[in-house]
Amino acid sequence: MVAACVCPLRAQDDEPLARLVPADVGLFAEVRGADDLLVPLTEEQVWITLAELAGQPARPEDAREWRRRIEDTVKFKPKTAIEVLFSQQVAFVGEGPGRSQDAVVLCRPSPEIPIDGLLRMWQAKPWPDADAPDVYRLQNNIGLAVRGRTLIFGDALRREGMFHGIVKFNTARSGAGLADDPTYQQLLARVPANPDGILFARMGQAGTLPELPGPLRGAANVLFAMHRSDSLLHFTAVGDAPLEAKQHTAKLTPLIETLPQRTLIAWASHIDFPDLMRAVERLPDRNALRIAIKLPGQPQLVQQLFDTLNTQTCFAVGWVTPETRPVVAPPVPALAMLVSAKDPTLAADHFAQVVQSWVTVYNFLSLTQELLPLPSRKQIQLGQTTADVQDLSSLIQGIDGGAIGELELCWALDEDVLIIASHSGWLRQILQARHGEAKTLSSVLQLPQHPISTHSETIIVSQSGSISDLGARWLRFLVRTTPEVLEDTWWRDKQPGGRNARIGIVTEDTEKRGLRVTAVRKGMPADGFLEVGDVIVGCGRKHFTTTQPVQEVRQALDASTGMLELLVERDGPPRPCRIPLPFVNPVQMLRRIVAIGKIAQRVVYYDDVPDQAGPRGFLTIELRKDPRPLFNLDTRPTTRPGLRPKDMRPETPASRPSPADGG
Numbered sequence: 001m002v003a004a005c006v007c008p009l010r011a012q013d014d015e016p017l018a019r020l021v022p023a024d025v026g027l028f029a030e031v032r033g034a035d036d037l038l039v040p041l042t043e044e045q046v047w048i049t050l051a052e053l054a055g056q057p058a059r060p061e062d063a064r065e066w067r068r069r070i071e072d073t074v075k076f077k078p079k080t081a082i083e084v085l086f087s088q089q090v091a092f093v094g095e096g097p098g099r100s101q102d103a104v105v106l107c108r109p110s111p112e113i114p115i116d117g118l119l120r121m122w123q124a125k126p127w128p129d130a131d132a133p134d135v136y137r138l139q140n141n142i143g144l145a146v147r148g149r150t151l152i153f154g155d156a157l158r159r160e161g162m163f164h165g166i167v168k169f170n171t172a173r174s175g176a177g178l179a180d181d182p183t184y185q186q187l188l189a190r191v192p193a194n195p196d197g198i199l200f201a202r203m204g205q206a207g208t209l210p211e212l213p214g215p216l217r218g219a220a221n222v223l224f225a226m227h228r229s230d231s232l233l234h235f236t237a238v239g240d241a242p243l244e245a246k247q248h249t250a251k252l253t254p255l256i257e258t259l260p261q262r263t264l265i266a267w268a269s270h271i272d273f274p275d276l277m278r279a280v281e282r283l284p285d286r287n288a289l290r291i292a293i294k295l296p297g298q299p300q301l302v303q304q305l306f307d308t309l310n311t312q313t314c315f316a317v318g319w320v321t322p323e324t325r326p327v328v329a330p331p332v333p334a335l336a337m338l339v340s341a342k343d344p345t346l347a348a349d350h351f352a353q354v355v356q357s358w359v360t361v362y363n364f365l366s367l368t369q370e371l372l373p374l375p376s377r378k379q380i381q382l383g384q385t386t387a388d389v390q391d392l393s394s395l396i397q398g399i400d401g402g403a404i405g406e407l408e409l410c411w412a413l414d415e416d417v418l419i420i421a422s423h424s425g426w427l428r429q430i431l432q433a434r435h436g437e438a439k440t441l442s443s444v445l446q447l448p449q450h451p452i453s454t455h456s457e458t459i460i461v462s463q464s465g466s467i468s469d470l471g472a473r474w475l476r477f478l479v480r481t482t483p484e485v486l487e488d489t490w491w492r493d494k495q496p497g498g499r500n501a502r503i504g505i506v507t508e509d510t511e512k513r514g515l516r517v518t519a520v521r522k523g524m525p526a527d528g529f530l531e532v533g534d535v536i537v538g539c540g541r542k543h544f545t546t547t548q549p550v551q552e553v554r555q556a557l558d559a560s561t562g563m564l565e566l567l568v569e570r571d572g573p574p575r576p577c578r579i580p581l582p583f584v585n586p587v588q589m590l591r592r593i594v595a596i597g598k599i600a601q602r603v604v605y606y607d608d609v610p611d612q613a614g615p616r617g618f619l620t621i622e623l624r625k626d627p628r629p630l631f632n633l634d635t636r637p638t639t640r641p642g643l644r645p646k647d648m649r650p651e652t653p654a655s656r657p658s659p660a661d662g663g
Contacts, residue, residue, distance in 0.1 A: 016179050017091040017106045018198070020150065022169045023181040025162075026096025027054070031197035031226070035087040037233075037623075042067075042078045045595035054092075054100040055528075057563040057580040073139045075121055085109050085151070093162065097201050099528045101578060102161045104154040115146060127156065132171040145170070160571045183240065187223035190613050191236040197226035214458055214607035214617035215239035224619070234449050235619040243614060251454045253445070255314035255338050255417070256461065260429045261439035262631050264333070264467050268314040268459040271339075273306035301357060305350035309418075310340035319470060319633075320425035325405025327481075330473035331633055332404050334426035336419060344413050348388075351411060351418065352377075355390055372397065380410075382428045383435065387412035389424055401481070444602055448620045452606045458617075460605040468597020469629045471590045478587065488561035491585045501557050501581050503564060505530055507550070513537065514569070515549050529579045530568065537574050538567030561585070599624055 017030050031037065041050060044063040051058040058066075067078055074081050090107040094100025109118070124136035124144060134146040143156025145167045152170075154163025169175065178184055184200060200223045203216075216222055219239030227234045252268040259266055280293050293302055316338065319331040341347035356377065363373045372394035380387050389410040396407050410427050411420045414434055421427035432438040444461055445452060452459060484490050504524020507515035514537040517530050530536075538544050539556040546552060556564060562583030567574040601624040608616040 017089060017108075017150070018179040018184070018200075019177045020106060020147065020152075020170055021091075021093050021104075021166055021178050023176045023178050023184070025093050025178060026202040027094035027100055028091065028178055028200045029198065030089070030091040032089050033087065034090075034197060034228075035083050038082045038086055038090070039079050040599045042082070043595050043598070045592045046599065049592045049596070052580065053098070054094055054103065055096075055098040055580075056101050056103070057578045059563065069140050073122070073142050084113060093166070095162065097203065101529070102155055102158060102163075104152060104162050104166055106150060106152050106166075108149050109151065111149075115149060115151075118151075119146075132167055135167060143167075155575075157572055157575065183221050184223070187221065187238050187240065188225070190238045190616065191223065191225035192227060194227075195225035196228045197224075199224040199226075215241065215615040216617075217241055217615070229449075231623040231625055232447065233621040233623065235621070237617040237619060238613075239615060241615055250310070250312050250340070252312055252314070252456055252459050253452055253454075255312060255340070256316075256459050257440060257442040257445055258434045259314070259316050259441040260318060260433040261441055261443070262429070262466075263316050263318050263441050263461070264463050264470070265317040266314060266441060266459075266461040267316075268312070270311035270457060271313045272311060273309050274303075277303060277306055298354070298357060301350065301354045305347065305354055308341055308343045308347040308350060310342055312340040314338040316430065318426050318429060320423045320429075322405035322423075322425075326402040327405075329403040329405075329477055331470060332423075333470075334421065334423040336421040336426055336430055338417050338419050338430070341413075341416055341418050344416050344418060347418050348411065348413050351420070352388060355409060359390065380424060382412065382424070382431050383437070385412050385414060385431050387424065387427055403477070403481075444604060447602065447604050447622055448606070448618050450608075450618060453609045455609050456607045458605070458607050460603070462603040463601070463630065464593075464597040464603055465601035465624050466597075466630050468594045469631075469633060471594040471597070473633060475587075475590060475594065486587055488583075488585055488588070491583075491587075492559075492561060495582070495584060501525075501560060501564075503530075503557070503579055503581070507536065509549070510535055513549075514544065515553070525564075525579050525581050529577055530566075531570065533570070534577075535569040536566050537569055540565050541567060541576055543567060543574075557581075597624070598627070601625075601630070 018028060021028060041047060044060055047063050047066070048058045048060065051062075070076070070078050070081055074085070076084060085107045087110055088108045090105065092103060092105055094103040109115070119136065122138050122144075124138055127135040127137050127143065132145070136144040136146070137156055138144055141155070141157050143152075143154050143163045145152040145163075147170055152163070152166060154166070155161050156163060158164070169177075178200070187200070188198075200221070202221050203219055215237045216239055219241040222237065222239040225236045225238075227236075250270075252270075256266050256268040277293075293299060314337070316336045318334050318336070320334045321331045339347075359374050359377070362371075365371065366373045374394060375391050377388055377390045380389055387410050389408055392407045392409055393405070396404055406423060408423055409420070410422075410424045411418065412427060412431065413419075414431060419427060419430060421430070429438065433440045441461060444463070445459075478485055502524065503526040504521035505517050505526045506519035506521075508518055510516045514535045517532055517534040517536065520526050520530055520532060536549065536553070539552055544552050553566075560581055560583070562581055562585070564579045564581055566577050566579065568577040569575075600621050602622040603620070605617060605619045608618060
């Protein structure tokens with residue numbers, strides 16, 4: 001329970017909000033003077049994305065309900081609420097990344113806004129059970145604590161929740177605040193002074209996130225500091241991961257800066273190919289990749305190929321407009337891999353042998369499996385470069401509705417770089433850029449404040465605005481051609497693991513009125529959301545209606561599309577608890593990509609040179625100020641120097657979507 005105390009809540013109007021929260025919080029984000037950055041985040045798909053990252057799984061209807069609750073509670077539209085309450089300073093506090101359903105918001109309204117006037121407008125009522133003054137109850141059971149000019153909002157019904165915990169901390173001043181936490185201070189000391197924003201997260205046990213880049217790899221605590229320069233947001237990322245011995249010194253920039261300017265996504269890094277081979281061998285026996293590698297003769301061929309490769313590798317996504325597909329559709333994404341080779345000629349020969357071996361096995365299987373055989377490999381001339389092309393279009397025939405049309409595996413050598421692409425048109429664009437015949441990605445790499453280090457282990461470029469433009473085209477296409485795929489229910493039976501979802505709890509019947517949680521399995525969906533001793537009394541904000549609650553939960557699981565909502569009793573009246581479930585909906589992901597690309601035009605990340613203090617990375621986001629596309633998606637990129645691009649058939653006005661469809 002909250003400790004009894006009659007001390008009023010007080011605050012210095014300019015002190016960091018990190019000083020007002022306990023040191024053990026797992027997620028803390030604070031920004032100053034950033035209302036113009038926060039308003040776009042209220043867009044439906046962006047809000048859903050942020051909510052899920054914070055551990056509050058959401059749906060479009062939840063976004064609309066959230067807007068309604070804001071208007072009912074603070075009497076402002078979301079945009080006005082941000083401008084009035086958050087324009088000076090605001091912080092979001094949660095239990096941790098992915099575990100923040102019980103979150104708290106702290107803010108300092110504009111100085112000209114009288115706090116007493118806000119309390120009257122909100123019809124704030126003193127909290128009768130609070131053990132501290134200046135604690136109020138607003139509509140929708142929202143708690144409000146006033147500390148000087150600082151307002152603290154949270155869930156007032158959870159007596160042992162974060163809101164009452166922060167009120168207790170500020171009233172009794174027991175323990176250190178986050179601003180005084182040694183880990184927080186050490187990370188903050190490693191970023192430039194006077195940031196406009198801070199994001200601090202406790203990631204859990206050190207070493208649990210090895211797949212993340214730079215300062216996040218193996219870190220138990222990470223901090224991002226934002227410094228704003230007009231439309232550019234510069235973030236410095238630091239973590240407390242242990243220093244790794246430097247293994248690579250070769251530059252990655254030559255691979256990524258010579259990519260076409262139209263590249264949508266580029267990721268350059270160092271890959272230990274022999275170690276990759278060992279990782280494949282550890283995959284389950286039925287894994288498709290392991291089966292392909294373990295085909296007769298394949299392990300030796302793949303090992304010989306890997307032995308000819310260096311570590312410098314770059315993946316690049318662009319777009320092409322297939323000329324042979326039977327339908328008029330938007331451009332399709334194309335993938336390429338560029339890898340430095342110790343012996344380029346030998347690498348190309350070994351790769352050709354690997355491909356030929358796979359094609360031979362596939363064509364043999366096609367004789368008995370009623371599959372279309374793959375044609376023979378051919379060679380084409382791309383400028384001064386000879387490329388090999390293995391046509392794979394028959395693999396997608398009949399399953400893409402003709403919208404993709406072409407799929408190829410093509411490769412070529414350019415100096416000491418082996419380039420492998422999914423479309424010959426994309427390979428052509430890459431060769432043109434590398435040979436100085438087309439604009440390159442080098443100008444995007446100039447967005448960060450500091451030059452990219454020659455020792456960077458990772459460089460990532462995302463032209464999110466152009467990805468959004470292409471995604472909006474595909475949403476319009478789906479609305480016209482296959483509207484059924486826009487619904488979550490269409491994807492329910494097409495999940496990788498099937499329909500049988502599990503949440504990972506063990507329960508016992510509690511007098512037919514609910515289910516008491518007796519165990520929560522580590523790593524399962526319910527881990528971090530349900531606790532031993534919780535009593536589940538309903539699904540979907542409704543109490544169980546039968547004497548078979550297990551069956552009702554099972555039915556809710558079978559009907560779920562990414563989220564299970566339960567009514568749970570813990571330290572008070574029943575409260576909704578939303579558990580995110582594995583659910584893949586490519587169209588929903590596309591909607592979010594479109595929404596994010598309307599806010600951010602381009603993103604660049606790279607690792608800094610590590611020092612004794614630990615690893616560090618730099619992230620730059622260019623805000624999208626102009627809705628016009630960077631590139632004209634209505635034209636095909638030039639196929640050879642001097643060739644004029646062809647126009648695609650224009651879309652009809654009837655094909656344009658409503659705003660909800662991502663247009």
